[in-house]
Amino acid sequence: MSDQQLLDAIDEVTRRPGPWAPAAPTASDESAQHTRMAIETLAAAGWIEDRGNGHFTLSRTRGLVIGLDLGGTKLRGAIGDAAGTISDEYDLPTSNNAPDSALAQIAEMAESLAARAGVPLSAIEQISVGVPGAVAPDGRVTVSPNVAFHQNTPLADTLIKKLGVPVSVDNDGNLSAYGEYMHGIGKERGARSLAFLALGTGVGMGLIVEGQMLRGASGAAGEIGLLPFGPDPFAAAAAEPDGAFEAAVGSEAIRRGYAARHPGTEFDARDVFERANAGDADAQAVIAEATRGIAVGVASVIALLDPGIVVIGGGIGARPGFAEAVARLTAQLFPTACDIVPSRLGERAGVVGALAQALNLSRRRLISRHETGTLRGAA
Secondary structure, eight states: OOHHHHHHHHHHHHTOSSOBOOOOOOTTOHHHHHHHHHHHHHHHHTSEEEEETTEEEEOSSSSEEEEEEEOSSEEEEEEEOTTOOEEEEEEEEOOOSSTTHHHHHHHHHHHHHHHHTTSOGGGEEEEEEEESSEEOTTSBEEEOSSSOOOTTOBHHHHHHHHHSSOEEEEEHHHHHHHHHHHHSHHHHHTOSOEEEEEESSSEEEEEEETTEEOOOTTSOTTOGGGOOOSSSHHHHHHHOTTOHHHHHHSHHHHHHHHHHHSTTOOOOHHHHHHHHHTTOHHHHHHHHHHHHHHHHHHHHHHHHHOOSEEEEEHHHHTSTTHHHHHHHHHHHHOOSOOEEEEOSSGGGHHHHHHHHHHHHHHHHHHHHHHHHTOOTTOO
């Protein structure tokens, strides 16, 4: 029985709406024999349940995974089964009042999701977390302007010690890109490459190139908020250490740009968009300026990576017509065809990607245990 046959058996069970009875193997039917062996192995490991009379279903208490998406304003989490089907999902305002307070909140949400599913945390096969910053190969967050972390805290190792289950930590843009690749526009079009541009509290990007997540040598691939920008990029970089591009086009730039035209007002980026929709010429001018800047950033990405698709999400990017406006301007800057589209998954892109990553890693671990004869519960 091969590794792929083991995964195929999981997929076969998950495709069925009810208990499934595999075909009885015959001496000449090797495929049916291998399927039966895979089913028996998975039943012994607890990933599927024997319902009697040769019928099986996916386990409700084993092979579970958790995905968590931490943003500057919101932490969203979801728990799913061995097929990735979500059984519970909710969000909370991000706790960001002290370095690593968000880390404690991540752990608490993971524990809460397991409890709400009626299982001990030890039943979770894998937790994957997206954070708004560059994650170095050793697990430290090296760039995180919108959520505070201690610079020397290896997040995955810290969470593993606290929770006692496998945990992976990645950039939230990477996981949003992976979510769109696996379950959004990428799946819809059969794409092998795409970029995900998140525009909201911060400005970030995730990159999928030929089916692989692009992280870079130091984990900072896609940190487009740091892109040199403006008429004097050196002065802008010195003035904006958290990123000249983010400072020029993010939600704070929109708020600040409108306030400069209307001193003493207190409008956030959402207010500015609403005023623009109502015909406010100053609001429209501020948004137009930001949109032009975003188009320059997108054109730079197309020039370097030619992703074929750029997905725009986040609080700004998800606004109706915004991706189309960026597309029109980008086409004036770069001749290579590239579809620039709004996120299919919306604000759920990150948590969907985190859950998909957790499922991928849990299956890799299952295969590893199968190869070494250490499948949990197997005889």
